């Protein structure tokens with residue numbers, strides 16, 4: 001137990017209202033030097049989200065309720081969460097079991113990355129101006145984790161059918177729950193596969209992917225909070241491009257003639273550009289923040305397939 005976080009300690013006993021606990025929690029978080037970025041961006045928002053969750057209250061609770069008194073049972077619950085957030089550096093969404101993405105709520109646990117891809121903004125804009133949403137019938141979310149990208153795409157494009165693919169059975173269980181919660185099981189298929197390898201031959205209008213792309217040096221420098229996320233979701237060899245390069249080699253067989261590929265590579269964008277200096281990747285700007293997402297049209301992919309050393313999935317499997 002961290003000093004001062006004991007419910008018997010006098011500093012905690014002086015706290016009575018929701019507002020008191022949020023203010024006090026924010027001070028403890030700032031004092032402990034936590035990392036923020038898994039859902040909130042600062043100590044105050046993080047404390048508010050955590051306290052309201054502990055009280056089973058909505059995140060947009062009207063200000064007039066913040067003076068309400070907290071009971072002793074509620075106090076214990078809040079202190080336990082604050083304690084675990086600080087001592088174990090557990091990111092908030094793993095404590096609450098939920099994360100928000102493209103305005104939708106997703107279940108999360110430590111089998112999946114916490115949703116935060118800037119691709120959310122492209123989904124909210126229904127992928128305009130990059131592709132005409134009315135002609136997007138088939139979507140693939142490759143490396144789907146919680147399924148947030150593919151499920152949100154299915155919700156924003158109600159005529160589409162979406163395949164969610166991941167190599168991790170545990171992640172797919174979370175994705176399945178999320179598809180069910182959003183009542184999208186009819187249009188969303190779950191498939192376990194190492195990239196395209198176990199997928200039937202099919203052409204997608206839109207292929208979306210947030211694959212693992214964190215290189216070795218960057219991995220070693222990540223704040224403690226990231227150690228709770230699956231290694232499989234983050235780590236991708238020395239330059240961060242191991243999975244992305246394989247994806248680029250195999251994707252031409254799966255993209256429809258006027259289709260679009262959208263891939264997040266984060267900070268590995270630099271290595272990608274060094275590796276493929278002549279490829280006309282398009283890098284959209286994001287109003288809501290974030291970067292490191294490229295677009296590539298099916299036409300460009302076909303033209304430059306030789307640069308990715310394009311191999312069909314069958315050839316790739318034989319090669320291994």
Ligand SMILES: C[S@@+](CC[C@H](N)C(=O)[O-])C[C@H]1O[C@@H](n2cnc3c(N)ncnc32)[C@H](O)[C@@H]1O
Nearest residue numbers: 113115143144145166167168194195210212233
């Ligand atoms: C960065 S996480 C992205 C999760 C989710 N799309 C999101 O944005 O929150 C990458 C995901 O890729 C999966 N993955 C890693 N290697 C894979 C592979 N070879 N084939 C399929 N999925 C893979 C991991 O299990 C993890 O769920």
